[in-house]
Amino acid sequence: MADTPAVASIAIPVAPAAVPSAPRRPFPRVLQLMWRERTARLALLFLAVLLVAAIAAPWLAPFDPARLLDTSAGAEAPSVAHWFGTDVSSRDVLSRMLFGSRISLAIATFSAVLASGLGLLYGGAAGFVGGRVDGVMMRLVDALLAIPRLLLLLTVLALWGSVGVRSLVMILALTGWFGVARLARVEASSLRRRDFVVAARALGATPWRVFVRHVLPHASAPVLVATTIAIGQVIVLEAGLSYLGYGVPQPTPTWGNIIRDGRDSIATAWWLTLFPGLALVGTALAVNTIADRLRAVLNPRQLPAP
């Protein structure tokens, strides 16, 4: 059972003390340990299924997601022909959801990974260098963290106008690296004083080499957990933005867009809100569960004897 709380869709930076930097564990072993708990197993399976569905969407989808099937009919309830019903423009919801999962997952993964990379470099550098520079760099991060992420996104969108998918990924990444930066900074800062770093320097390794080969890998465990959480958060965030109408531009399907389409007929066309919503909920739950389990597994104190 997870010992520390998983982060909600509310973006709470992961407390650094929750995951002390661990000696690196081989990846297959990590997976194996994660598999042991039942809920983590379910979560992994769910995500695996989702991933397969997303990749195989062109083959799995019964209809073309953009095809307007019967414009006179409007939104139809779920039936044998349309498992998840159709939307107001008479497009098959299931197909749209399948293709939407590709977009949503891709956006979330790319932006989260990009953000973590940025944060790791920035925070790691700050912690490694220390002193005044560290202080100034972190002040900036403090200020950025004080701005609610959604509002920052809205500000950027207001100034730059509506954006395509690629720019959306960039913007999401550029507004999402602050928490990771703080994490990485704490790790790097404590590592700076550790003996093996001093030893490496004494052996003549350049600071850059020490940074890349020693500091960065050690800071990666908490960052990995944070990235997993971030993917879940961005999926929800992107859905929310699309719901407001400022995320992925129509007619490209994303789960948030589908819900938005059903906005005006929410009482009658309930399936437009329910199915994408359930998909969102399931994905968010699965990702959070995995992040929880990952954190427990990477924490050396809690591992069972091999």
Next chain:
Amino acid sequence: MARSSEIGSVHLGVTAFLLRRLLQGVAIIFTVATITFVLVHAAPGGPFAGQLDDARFTPAMREALIRRYGLDQPLPTQYVRYMGRLARGDLDVSLAQQRPVRTILAETIPRSLLLMSVALLLGFALGIVAGALQAARRDSWLDRQVGRISVALAALPDFWLALTLLLVFAVRLRWFPVSGMVDDALHEYLSPVGRLRDIAWHLTLPAATMALIIAAVVARFQRQALLDVMPDDFIRSARAKGATERSIVLHHALRNALLPTITLFGMALPALVGGSVFIEYIFAWPGMGRAAVEALGARDYPVVLGTTLVSSVLVVIGSLVADLLAAAVDPRLRHG
């Protein structure tokens, strides 16, 4: 250990602590303001963002803008003028409504504050109680069920939860109104008490939605914080004194376990303010979040910018409040 000077030093300790945090807060707000300046000028079109393509944007208006913001001046000068304006409280003029942003915010912020404070109070109260109960009856049926509910609630997308609650309680069951803060038709004619009730009735669903999510996160946190404290030596001392189990959990342990929750409050503020945007939009609560979303539709960036700035200020103020609370709860922080 000094004696008579201690009383003075206690006050000094708290004051110094607060002063330091206050200065940090000011520095943060300053930095945030600078960031907004950078954003405005980095955007395509700069301060004219969104207007260059607009047909209604006459050369005369352009001239007025240039004069108003000193856009022909070098950037550093513009920066100084910008910060000066902000310091005076001038947040620019809304492009869509042609009203000062300050006025718009003055109308909408109190409503957002009302919503957020009610949600925070309810959410934290519920969360602390739930977490404490869970810890007191660890591994029981209650603990497990509440735990499962918390995990689920905390993972739900807030806008989806809002939509679902709206659908069930407002549309289907008709227990609560579907939108708005007041009943537009009736509100004027109601007595003061009636008006309060009207607002409260409209407030319930949006506040409950936020409170539920907050409570879920807080409960998990509080439970863990309590469990972390229970093995501590002073708990054993309390038991050896003959204190009841109930007093041990609710009195001895909880006071120590509140501190992490207060820290959580400080850290969760930005997320809270951000989340309220969706809630306000879905329930049509006329707060600053909704104003920002509507302004976005009209590419009315001054309003969005103003909302962002003010939100950051609120976050900083909230953190200070959290620090005060923490010092009130934990005497070690007072004497540093």
Next chain:
Amino acid sequence: MTDPLLRVEHLRTYFHTASGIARAVDDVSFSIARGETLGVVGESGCGKSVTALSLLRLIQAPGRIEEGSHIWFEGRDLLTLGAEEIRQVRGNRIAMIFQEPMTALNPVFTVGDQIAEVARVHTDISRKGARERAVEMLSLVGIPAPRERAGQYPHQMSGGMRQRVLIAMALILNPALLIADEPTTALDVTIQAQILELLARVQQEFGTAILLITHDLGVVAEAASRVVVMYGGQVVEEAPVRTLFAEPAHPYTKGLMQAMPRVGMQRERLATIPGSVPPPTAWPTGCRFRDRCSYAWPRCEAEAPLLVPLGPVHAARCHLAEGDHPPPRDTTREVSPL
């Protein structure tokens, strides 16, 4: 002969863990008379702390006090009392102070409140009255400016002062028995002496019996009137303090004494008892000390020794105490006492 204040009979406290049953306290019996100080000595892992916690039933899962154990106190077997009844004994009739004064006090409440709480939990005394009593107790344990100190928090005090606070907390309701679990271990030597002096004074004034648990023979020599030596979850020797030091009967006791550094010693190396305490999940068969005992012979492995009386007040758990000794050896192997 008057009834003893506390009589422990066949106390067994086992911890049922996933890796086996840890028999931390395995058939321990002793008694304490009113106003007497009984010292309990042994290395870490011998079960003395668990014994103390068992007396107040402060053992938590997976630990359990086993059937067949009895703790007679003031006419009742404490182990048969309900939860509420034992709660009323704690802090009231039997009080306990712990090893680490740093962590034994709640950091968010004032010292005065924590002392007063004991009185308020067990009696009908008013808030104000309890506060007054707390200040009185602080004065009694030798803390200067007690009224001011009562409003302070634990982190504002030194270790020695905190231990005094704990003693004040323990004594406020004038318990018949005070259990002191390593009360001086975490303190400086000079403070140590002060605390022991305080305990002696308290005993003299109030007639409190003290169960003093320690690994330090010096403390025992100074403070106890009778001593129980524990090893491997059992009592291995029991004697009045003078007798113990003059004529230790058990090899373990002898080893402890020789390991004590003393003024005037002329040795280059401190003597030690070879080996270490075995885990409580796997006590050796026969005599539990045999792997570390220089006198051990085959009988020690085959047969667990019983507690043998060596006089009216002296007993030892050793085959040597029965008068038995190792069979003569053919080889001239030097059997050196430690």
